[in-house]
Amino acid sequence: MTAAGDSHEIDRLRESVQARLEVAVGKGRLTLEEYSEQAAVVWSRDIGIERLRELASVGVAMAPVSAPQSTIVGVFGDVKRSGRWSLAVKTSVLLVFGDLKLNLRSAVIGARVSTITLISVFGDSTVTVPEGVHVELDGFHLFGDREFDSGAQAPGPGAPTIRIKSYSVFGDLKVRTR
Known part of the structure; x- marks a missing residue:
């Protein structure tokens, strides 16, 4: 794959993982600190495509939902x-x-x-x-x-x-x- 192709795949994977993190924190599956730490990793300049693929395939554990x-x-x-x-x-x-x-x-x-x-x-x-x-x-x-x-x-x-x-x-x- 070309460098431009890798770049597009990295962007797509970042957006996919970010969307999953947003859903997880919105549903109470991640704490605010866990969200912050994982989002920092996803948007880091040093992250590799393999690490992004790994993050995209991992599920997020369930946590109790907060009261209104x-x-x-x-x-x-x-x-x-x-x-x-x-x-x-x-x-x-x-x-x-x-x-x-x-x-x-x-x-x-x-x-x-x-x-x-x-x-x-x-x-x-x-x-x-x-x-x-x-x-x-x-x-x-x-x-x-x-x-x-x-x-x-x-x-x-x-x-x-x-x-x-x-x-x-x-x-x-x-x-x-x-």
């Missing part, structure tokens, strides 16, 4: 979520005199777009997202700061979206990748 809605409440205490857990399509968080730490790098998502609504009074919120996902921030902070570190990796085509709506009085919001 979830509520987290913390009053005079901190709330922490990390490891493998299900992020609902819509998650509402209410904090009063407490801090929130959500680590989404190993979370299973239930939809292509997930929304986290944070309401905080006298509490800080830290949300850790994997690199390579879209993050949208909205809301307001009164007497608090908002920091966003999107990381070095740009979201790939069809990457999941995490919408964070944060409303805080005397609290900070930090969204970071590590």
